[in-house]
Amino acid sequence: DVSTPQWRPTYHFTPPQNWTNDPNGLIFLNGKYNLYFQNNPFENKWGHMSWGHATSTDLVHWDNLPVAIPEIVTKDTTTYIYSGSAVLDKNNTSGLGKDGKGPLVAIFTADKPKQHNESQYIAYSNDGGLSYTQYAGNPVIDLDKKDFRDPNVFWYEPTKQWIMTVAMVDEHMVRIYGSKNLKQWTRLSDFGPAGYTKSGWECPSMVPLVVNGDKSKVKWVLFVSAFTDRGPGMQYFVGDFDGTNFKSDNSATETLPVDGGDAFYAAIPWRLANHKATLMGWLVPGKPDTYPWRGQMSIPRDLSLRATSEGLRLIQQPAITIKDKLNTLSADGVFAMESTDLRDKEVPLPKAGKTNAYWIDAEFAMADVKVAGFKIAQNKDLPGNDIIIGYDAIKQQLFIDCTNAEKNNKQPANHIQAVHMRPMKLLNGLVKIQLLVDRNSVEVFGNDGEKVITTEIYPDAKSTGVSVFGNYVNVSLKLWRMDK
Ligand code: FRU
Structure with missing residues (x-):
């Protein structure tokens, strides 16, 4: 393998070495942006899926930390740690905290290639997100399905519960679950099929965003990733979430792309205070090999909504943290x-x-x-x-x-x-x-x-x-x- 320093980004995240795909568990904690990412700790290609970890205060310089959640290997089975999210369980709703302090909880897909099974797992951290312990009661959701993945969880204050969006990949649906404790989940509703449905849906996430800078006007955006005949792509739906259902305002005939290119994929948001959110995606590598790393993240993008003659549209601006x-x-x-x-x-x-x-x-x-x-x-x-x-x-x-x-x-x-x-x-x-x-x-x-x-x-x-x-x-x- 030939080293390719000419292609190593200077202000975009790449792991120092080896493979990365999707960003995972984006969470802003104590002034630091935590980035977990799909990572093969051993090779420069997809495999041994684990959560790599890095943190940053400015979204440009990253401190590289040890693998936070490794694949689980036992005598007769391997469990890959696929994409997912992380939350701070401040009030210790899960009971998995320590010394009166709430834990960080990672919610992700456990992929068992041998069993053709994808189920949702949780793991908890009481050291600020450096290391995680698998919850003894895993899986927390198992529908006995092969393609059911990428849970993204947030706290919904009006009904005081955790909300999860997760992809029913082949059905082109997003299933919405609710939970009081991150362990028991109740199915609330399904969204879809809608928009682009020619290939599997992955990595859904849902965020409230302010319209035209007016803090009293909030609408919800649902993101979904899918490989299209032009390459990797993402679409979004603008609508309302009432704690149970997501209702889209998109016209039935139009698909709204997040990005017009062929690299931006599997993006999820950092949820910040006051309905602010910053989106980061994986930039899917092209054909030439980069070495000793492969795969990188996009520039983080501050999100908002703008009213246009066609309806509400997503606005993405390079993170102000960097721009400033x-x-x-x-x-x-x-x-x-x-x-x-x-x-x-x-x-x-x-x-x-x-x-x-x-x-x-x-x-x-x-x-x-x-x-x-x-x-x-x-x-x-x-x-x-x-x-x-x-x-x-x-x-x-x-x-x-x-x-x-x-x-x-x-x-x-x-x-x-x-x-x-x-x-x-x-x-x-x-x-x-x-x-x-x-x-x-x-x-x-x-x-x-x-x-x-x-x-x-x-x-x-x-x-x-x-x-x-x-x-x-x-x-x-x-x-x-x-x-x-
Ligand atoms: C998207 C994806 C996810 C999955 C992960 C596995 O790129 O296929 O659906 O969780 O990658 O690495």
């Missing part, structure tokens, strides 16, 4: 370009850095313009390999175009489709683009988080050029190098 610190996170502060006229020009950004790790906030004034945006991963010795990211004012689409990279690169990502688009309108002739490039990923946020597209890229170490282009455009931008 860019000047100090950057290698050389901020580089600003004010109102540059781009009349049919391609303007290189020499400050973009030596490596493909940077963050750009840009605003384009698109008078008479067809297309404007950025060309990245440029290399003057290998012209025509670049990846184009921008806004097409004729098609009214935000896009990432990897056609050249897929055709010419020595290391194409092997996307099912090379072009990713999301419909988006100009706002008074302006378009805002936030472009987060981090070695082997691209995340583009349009119009303050109205649309997001994420994909994986595999440029060689020398293809790091960036330019901004457009015809009859004014652009103002800020750029932060992120390869300090």
